[in-house]
Amino acid sequence: MENNKIRIVVAGPRGKMGSETIHMISETPHFELAAAVDNKNDGMSVRDLEGLPDIDAPIYTDIEACFSNIKADVLIDLTHPDAGKAHFQAAVDYGVRPVIGTSGFTNDDVARFEQKLSDKNLGGIIAPNFAIGAVLVMKFSQMASKYFPDVEIIELHHDQKRDAPSGTAVKTAEMIQKVRESKKQGHPDEKETIKGARGAETDGMHIHSVRLPGLVAHQEVLFGGEGEMLTLRHDSFNRKSFMTGVRFAVETVMSLDTLVYGLENILD
Numbered sequence: 001m002e003n004n005k006i007r008i009v010v011a012g013p014r015g016k017m018g019s020e021t022i023h024m025i026s027e028t029p030h031f032e033l034a035a036a037v038d039n040k041n042d043g044m045s046v047r048d049l050e051g052l053p054d055i056d057a058p059i060y061t062d063i064e065a066c067f068s069n070i071k072a073d074v075l076i077d078l079t080h081p082d083a084g085k086a087h088f089q090a091a092v093d094y095g096v097r098p099v100i101g102t103s104g105f106t107n108d109d110v111a112r113f114e115q116k117l118s119d120k121n122l123g124g125i126i127a128p129n130f131a132i133g134a135v136l137v138m139k140f141s142q143m144a145s146k147y148f149p150d151v152e153i154i155e156l157h158h159d160q161k162r163d164a165p166s167g168t169a170v171k172t173a174e175m176i177q178k179v180r181e182s183k184k185q186g187h188p189d190e191k192e193t194i195k196g197a198r199g200a201e202t203d204g205m206h207i208h209s210v211r212l213p214g215l216v217a218h219q220e221v222l223f224g225g226e227g228e229m230l231t232l233r234h235d236s237f238n239r240k241s242f243m244t245g246v247r248f249a250v251e252t253v254m255s256l257d258t259l260v261y262g263l264e265n266i267l268d
């Protein structure tokens with residue numbers, strides 16, 4: 001940390017989340033954009049990219065070259081899972097704390113990330129969702145599932161999303177699974193006449209993924225009981241909704257020495 005500013009590298013600067021994050025960094029006095037990692041535009045400056053603030057930070061296509069030349073405290077990755085994995089590894093190699101918002105990792109990936117950080121005593125955060133309301137819905141869902149073990153998750157996103165189900169839906173199901181007895185839901189003899197009609201299934205819970213233009217990021221968790229239904233819903237109407245959580249993750253990762261998977265583990 002130079003001048004008490006947290007020096008940040010953003011991977012995915014042209015993306016919907018990456019560009020919003022760079023705006024957030026430019027508006028946060030104790031943050032500084034050290035560089036960006038893009039899959040094109042090597043040698044250009046962030047200020048040359050359309051729609052980004054006037055910050056003279058270099059762009060690298062090779063993350064190793066970035067970390068060899070630039071002093072950084074934190075990497076924020078908002079790309080795709082394959083790139084995210086490579087970026088995570090490079091960050092750990094160079095002692096840079098990763099804050100990963102990218103979704104689409106498997107449980108094995110997360111376990112490997114955890115091991116790598118622990119080997120280096122380095123802090124890192126993987127946040128399936130940075131929106132505080134979405135994190136609360138996950139926590140409330142975990143609470144509700146003790147009383148309503150029959151759950152279906154519906155996640156709705158913009159049609160440019162590549163992974164399904166969403167990282168948030170997967171994490172929601174995992175949190176519910178921790179407190180609820182395994183349960184195969186629906187009729188034991190139910191049969192799909194069109195494949196996929198009942199959505200994805202994890203531990204007996206069903207997850208349905210909707211993709212439509214106009215949407216941003218939304219999730220409903222439906223709990224059914226005798227004669228009643230409880231619905232928990234969260235809507236992100238824009239990408240600013242994630243920025244409080246991104247800022248909080250960057251601040252918090254500076255004092256961690258292990259992996260935190262999910263902001264619910266560090267929010268008061």
Ligand SMILES: NC(=O)C1=CN([C@@H]2O[C@H](COP(=O)(O)OP(=O)(O)OC[C@H]3O[C@@H](n4cnc5c(N)ncnc54)[C@H](OP(=O)(O)O)[C@@H]3O)[C@@H](O)[C@H]2O)C=CC1
Pocket residue numbers: 011012013014015016017018037038039078079080081083100101102103104127128129130131242
């Ligand atoms: N945790 C959270 O709260 C949130 C997480 N997300 C997740 O964040 C990720 C990004 O989402 P979003 O911004 O909507 O997606 P976008 O597709 O808008 O942005 C991804 C960007 O990453 C770039 N990219 C791809 N490969 C590389 C690479 N190797 N190095 C550098 N940049 C690369 C893409 O470039 P190109 O277009 O040329 O391929 C693109 O500009 C997704 O995994 C999404 O699920 C999204 C919202 C919130």
Ligand SMILES: O=C(O)C1=N[C@H](C(=O)O)C[C@H](O)C1
Pocket residue numbers: 103104128129130157161162165166167168169216217218
């Ligand atoms: O791709 C997105 O947009 C989002 N991805 C994350 C996910 O997969 O859960 C977080 C949020 O839902 C937006």
